[in-house]
Amino acid sequence: MYKILQKETVAPQVVAMIVEAPHIARHHQAGNFVVLRIDEKGERIPLTIADSDSEKGTITLLFQKIGKTTEELGRLKAGKTIRDIAGPLGHATPILDYGHCVLVGGGIGSATLYPILKALKGKNNNVTVILGARNKELLVWGDRFSELADEVLLTTDDGSSGRRGLVTEALKEVMDKSKVEIVIAVGPIRMMQAVAELTKPYNVKTLVSLNPVMVEGTGMCGACRVNVGGKTRFACVEGPEFDAHDVDFKELGNRLGFYREEEQESMEIFRKKKCKGECKK
DSSP: OEEEEEEEEEETTEEEEEEEOHHHHHHOOTTOEEEEESSTTSOOEEEEEEEEETTTTEEEEEEEOOSHHHHHHHHOOTTOEESEEEEEESOOOOOOOOSEEEEEEEGGGHHHHHHHHHHHHHTTOEEEEEEEESSGGGOOSHHHHHHHOSEEEEEETTSSSSEESOHHHHHHHHHHHSOOSEEEEESOHHHHHHHHHHHGGGTOEEEEEOOOOOSSSSSSSOTTEEEETTEEEEHHHHOSEEEGGGBOHHHHHHHHTTTHHHHHHHHHHHHHHHHHHHTTO
């Protein structure tokens, strides 16, 4: 059992949880994730480790309530427990003394970028962070990034915070005025694909963190397979980060939509059960 020590809503439908997990905190590296199960009958879902504290033995999980399991997880209060958390899983982000690095995050994707930022700054890199969202309310952890990054650029679709526009527009301006050694992007598929298409002519090394369907996180089930450079790769054990210029984003998008109807049906059943139990009160 893993005890929830603190819970906070950081944006609409976005929750941050600090969980007691000493072993995972001790071994966590930037880019790692966990697979958790709320109870014995719950499904397994992958979540990024957004931060960790090895001295306190805690990890921070940042997630968006978009399905049945994340809705259930988001309803748990501090003091409650999570049945299983397996991790840290996946390959760690390659952290070197690159020089100028740019991290690009879309929405909840910023959760993955925060530990990467900490690790890159630990190697004395110059780091520019570009965060994008539909509006100001959906920008996550902008203040935390500002404390560590050399530069933080905010973009919103409606212009309510930072500049109005897309993260790719800001990224292009950065690459036009300064030599960038590596770009790491995390977020919606279309955003990561757009970043990959933009950086390729500049010949800038670009990594993306992929989020295919995962079941058990050890490569046994094959659910998380992705096409990278014409070869089948398993994101849970060979990723989740891959060379953006080799990823087949179209296939990835198609696979993510395989279970959309089942997810919607499950969510509808969950909401009806909740209303039956609480709406009468």
